[in-house]
Amino acid sequence: MPDTLPTGAPRTTAAPATATAAAAGIEIDDLGKRYPGSAGYAMDGVTIDIARGEFVCVVGASGCGKSTLLRVLAGFETASKGTVRVGGAPVAGPGPDRAVVFQDYGLFPWLTVAENIAYGPKQARLPKATVRERTEAALHAVGLTRVERSFPHQLSGGMQQRVAIARVLANRPAVLLMDEPFGALDALTRSGMQAELQRIHREAGVTVVFVTHSIEEAVYLADRVVVMAGGSAHGNAGHVREIVPVGLPRERDTTSPEFNALKRRIDALVHQGNEVTAG
Amino acid sequence: MSVPTGTHQAGEPATDTARVSPPASPDPNTANAPNADAPGRSNGGERGRRSRSALLGALYAIPVPVLLVLLWDRGVAGAWLLPFGIQMEYLPAPYDVARRLVDLAFGGVIDDTYSGTLWEHLWASTRRVLQGFALAAAVAVPLGVVMGRSRTAFRLLEPTINLIRPIPVTAWAPLSLLIIGFGDQSTIFLVFLASVFAILLNTIAGVREVPERLVEAAAMLGTRPARTLYKVVLPAAVPSIIGGLRIALGLAWVILVVGETVGISTGLGALITQAREQSRTDLIVAVMIVIGLAGFLADRLLMLLVRLIAGRRPLIN
Ligand SMILES: Nc1ncnc2c1ncn2[C@@H]1O[C@H](COP(=O)(O)OP(=O)(O)OP(=O)(O)O)[C@@H](O)[C@H]1O
Ligand SMILES: [Mg+2]
Numbered sequence: 210m211p212d213t214l215p216t217g218a219p220r221t222t223a224a225p226a227t228a229t230a231a232a233a234g235i236e237i238d239d240l241g242k243r244y245p246g247s248a249g250y251a252m253d254g255v256t257i258d259i260a261r262g263e264f265v266c267v268v269g270a271s272g273c274g275k276s277t278l279l280r281v282l283a284g285f286e287t288a289s290k291g292t293v294r295v296g297g298a299p300v301a302g303p304g305p306d307r308a309v310v311f312q313d314y315g316l317f318p319w320l321t322v323a324e325n326i327a328y329g330p331k332q333a334r335l336p337k338a339t340v341r342e343r344t345e346a347a348l349h350a351v352g353l354t355r356v357e358r359s360f361p362h363q364l365s366g367g368m369q370q371r372v373a374i375a376r377v378l379a380n381r382p383a384v385l386l387m388d389e390p391f392g393a394l395d396a397l398t399r400s401g402m403q404a405e406l407q408r409i410h411r412e413a414g415v416t417v418v419f420v421t422h423s424i425e426e427a428v429y430l431a432d433r434v435v436v437m438a439g440g441s442a443h444g445n446a447g448h449v450r451e452i453v454p455v456g457l458p459r460e461r462d463t464t465s466p467e468f469n470a471l472k473r474r475i476d477a478l479v480h481q482g483n484e485v486t487a488g
Numbered sequence: 489m490s491v492p493t494g495t496h497q498a499g500e501p502a503t504d505t506a507r508v509s510p511p512a513s514p515d516p517n518t519a520n521a522p523n524a525d526a527p528g529r530s531n532g533g534e535r536g537r538r539s540r541s542a543l544l545g546a547l548y549a550i551p552v553p554v555l556l557v558l559l560w561d562r563g564v565a566g567a568w569l570l571p572f573g574i575q576m577e578y579l580p581a582p583y584d585v586a587r588r589l590v591d592l593a594f595g596g597v598i599d600d601t602y603s604g605t606l607w608e609h610l611w612a613s614t615r616r617v618l619q620g621f622a623l624a625a626a627v628a629v630p631l632g633v634v635m636g637r638s639r640t641a642f643r644l645l646e647p648t649i650n651l652i653r654p655i656p657v658t659a660w661a662p663l664s665l666l667i668i669g670f671g672d673q674s675t676i677f678l679v680f681l682a683s684v685f686a687i688l689l690n691t692i693a694g695v696r697e698v699p700e701r702l703v704e705a706a707a708m709l710g711t712r713p714a715r716t717l718y719k720v721v722l723p724a725a726v727p728s729i730i731g732g733l734r735i736a737l738g739l740a741w742v743i744l745v746v747g748e749t750v751g752i753s754t755g756l757g758a759l760i761t762q763a764r765e766q767s768r769t770d771l772i773v774a775v776m777i778v779i780g781l782a783g784f785l786a787d788r789l790l791m792l793l794v795r796l797i798a799g800r801r802p803l804i805n
Contacts, residue, residue, distance in 0.1 A: 285704055305710030315705035319723050319801050329709040332719075360802050380709060 232416045233296030233306070233383035235259040235282065240291035241446070242277050250289065252277045253446035257435060261296075261383075264410055264417045266427035268479055269437030274447025275420045278437075279388050282418060283309045296383055305329060308377030310387040314369045316361040322372050323348065323357040329380035347375040350409060367398035371405075378409065385410075385417045392422065403430060407459070424475050429463060431455050436478045443482070451478055557582050580770035588770040589777065602759075602771060610778065612754035616672060616747070617740045617786070620679025624736060628684050629729060632691025633717050636725070642692075649688065657682045657743050661750075670751025675744070682743035683736035690735070694728020695721055727803050730794055737790055741783035756782070 241253040252274030259265050267275050280286045282293055284303040293300045295307060303309075316325050326347050330340040348354045351371040361369050370390060377385065391399045407430065410417055421427050427434045438450040453475055461468055560582055563570070567577035580588075591597035595604030635642045657678055668674040698721050706720040707713075722729075748757025756779050763771035 283704075283708060285707070303704070303707035305708065307708065309704070309708045311701060311705070313701060315699075315701040317702065317705070317720065317723075319726075319803070332710040332715075360800075362802060376709070 231381075231383055232261040232414050234261040234263075235384060235416060235418070236292075236294040236297075237278075237282075238292045238294075240278070240281060240293060241289050242274070242281055242286060243289040247441075249441065250446035251441065252281075252448070253290075254448050255291070255437075257449065257452065259416060259418065261416055262414045264430060264432045265419065265435060266431035266433075267418065267420045267435045267437060268422070268424055268427050268475065269447070269450075270440070270442075270479060271422075272440035272442050272447070273437040274440060275437055276388055277447065279309075279386050279418060279420055282384075283307055283386050285309075305333065305380045306383045308380060308382035308385050310370070310373050310377060310385065310390045312389040312392045314361070314366075314373045316369060316372055316376070318361055321358050321360055322353060322364070325361065325372055326376045326379050329376060333380070343379045343381075347379040350378060350412075351375045351405065365398075367394050367402060370394065370402065374406070374409070378413065382415060385415050385419075387417065387419045389420055389422060391426070399426075406430070424472055424479065425463060428455060428457075428468060428472050428475065429461055434475055436475060438479075438482060450481070453478070578769065580773055584770045585773045585777070588774040592771075592774055592778075605759075606778065609754055609756050609759050610782065613744055613748065613756045613779075614782065616675045616755065617679055617737075617744060620676040621683050621737055621740045623676070624680045624683035624740075625687055625733060627680075628687035628732070628736075629691055629722075632688045632729075632732075633695055633722055633725070635688075636692040636695025636698075637717060637721060649685070653685045658746050661746050665750060672752075675747035675752065675755070675757075678743050678747040679740045682739040686736040686739060687729070687732040690728050690732025691725060694725035694731075697728070698724040730803070734787055734790060737786050738783055741779060741786065745779065 235257070237255055237257045237259070240255040241250050243250045255274075255278060257265070267278065269275055277286065281288050282295075282300065284300050284307065300307070309315075317328065320328065323344055327340050327344040330343050335343070345354075348357055351374055353368065353371055353375060356364060356368065361372065364372065373390075391402050394402065403426065406417075409415075419427075419430060424434075432455060434453045434455060436450045436453060437447055439445045440447045453471070455471065457465075457467060457471070560576075560579070562568075563576035564579050564581045567575070569575060587597055588602075591599070591603050592606040593604070597603070631645075635645060660681055661678060664674045664677050668677060702720050702724055703716060706716045711719055744755070745757040745760055748755035749761050752758045756775050760772055760775045763769075763775065
């Protein structure tokens with residue numbers, strides 16, 4: 210099983226894995242987070258309304274609170290102020306409706322690929338047949354059927370990240386939260402994974418919040434790009450600088466002038482203000 | 489909060505030696521077994537290579553004991569005086585010990601009251617070791633998992649445990665005879681005491697090393713917190729737990745001799761006591777060798793069991 214697929218190539222695998230996930234919108238209102246023991250807010254005043262099924266990318270300089278935002282959405286951290294509602298319900302702790310894909314995969318090393326994927330449905334106490342069905346569909350969706358009996362450490366980074374994605378797809382989440390999921394992958398694998406993620410997003414209709422350091426990746430994937438700024442390195446709290454709608458048709462051409470104009474604009478937004486502290 | 493990782497009764501850095509045993513072990517292949525299995529890609533060639541290197545390991549193990557026996561033999565014959573004031577003329581010769589061992593096991597060589605009684609004593613001791621050890625594991629593993637994850641449980645129990653832990657098990661022996669009485673139960677209790685702390689502290693240390701990422705993954709996949717303990721924390725801590733079990737099993741055999749000293753007529757410890765009362769050094773040394781072998785075999789069997797249970801499943805860390 211190759212790690213990469215030609216960018217944008219439609220895969221022949223069917224989509225039953227993900228088709229019935231019920232997406233949910235996310236309302237983030239004046240969200241702030243102060244870590245215990247630290248003087249100031251790591252992130253503050255974040256207000257974003259994310260529509261159901263929307264694909265939102267979050268970019269910004271290191272330390273501006275991207276991971277903090279995502280961890281509050283996931284329920285790993287509690288908000289210090291403001292609210293987060295997913296599908297109308299306030300977030301209280303982690304839950305299977307909000308899937309998380311970590312940069313370092315977070316797979317269970319002692320479980321096979323198939324067992325990792327079946328883990329979530331089993332926790333939900335679904336009937337055995339349903340668990341089996343969902344596992345197979347998720348394996349199929351990410352093209353991993355041939356390695357279902359392997360253990361994570363036997364797979365390449367790209368394949369492990371596919372397992373991580375399949376693992377959460379099997380749970381039929383309403384929201385997919387991804388923190389630099391492709392950050393550790395080589396460029397070729399990365400573009401293959403981007404194409405696959407787009408397909409999964411389209412088929413599953415799941416709402417995605419995707420943190421990345423790559424502005425090109427953000428412009429390629431997102432419906433809207435959230436540009437964050439600030440952070441303790443700048444003596445203030447991380448906050449949203451601007452939300453940029455992408456508006457380009459899908460199957461985006463990364464060499465087109467429109468694409469690159471947008472890329473330059475977001476790049477300027479990300480770096481704006483950094484010179485001030487430097488000078 | 490600091491976790492005491494030196495869990496050995498004697499205060500040795502036992503945790504580390506057990507977990508990172510390969511370099512310290514005379515036979516890296518067997519000591520390293522669970523990790524060696526990890527890749528799970530074993531094919532015919534690899535299997536052949538592994539059994540060849542196991543054979544090589546066995547070959548390497550032979551020269552040192554042979555040399556020791558030769559020195560022992562020469563020392564007894566020459567009445568050597570060694571450091572610590574060891575007077576070798578009082579030792580039985582290797583040949584006498586070998587005779588005694590064979591007679592102890594099968595009879596027909598010396599023909600006294602001890603002939604052929606080895607298996608009865610060995611079985612009595614093994615049963616006590618297994619019962620005390622199993623009890624210790626059953627208590628210490630769940631307790632260690634909870635103490636490793638729960639700050640409250642740790643704060644509540646850790647001081648008490650570390651107050652009791654330094655008391656030598658040998659010091660418990662007279663008390664246990666008085667409050668439990670002569671017999672099996674008292675010995676099993678001492679074996680339990682000797683094993684329980686090694687398992688407990690290694691489990692706690694292992695649980696604390698479980699990557700938080702795995703706990704987060706479990707949570708976002710819908711695992712309830714209490715269930716996470718045995719679905720994720722326990723399996724992730726398995727290598728440390730195994731390290732603790734190995735140390736504990738070794739300590740269990742050590743304490744056996746003390747635990748079987750008084751008021752018990754069967755068991756290897758009882759046999760040594762009787763031999764001492766009759767100044768039968770050949771019998772003492774023979775039983776010492778048996779205890780050593782039993783401890784050695786118990787460890788190897790434990791590792792074999794771990795390998796059988798794990799199969800090709802990798803044990804992490
Ligand atoms: N657990 C924590 N305890 C205290 N401070 C933290 C913690 N996690 C993050 N921070 C602080 O919060 C701020 C935002 O961190 P965060 O990880 O959210 O940034 P980020 O935008 O994800 O950065 P990067 O791009 O490097 O991943 C930083 O100043 C960081 O030092
Ligand atoms: Mg981050």
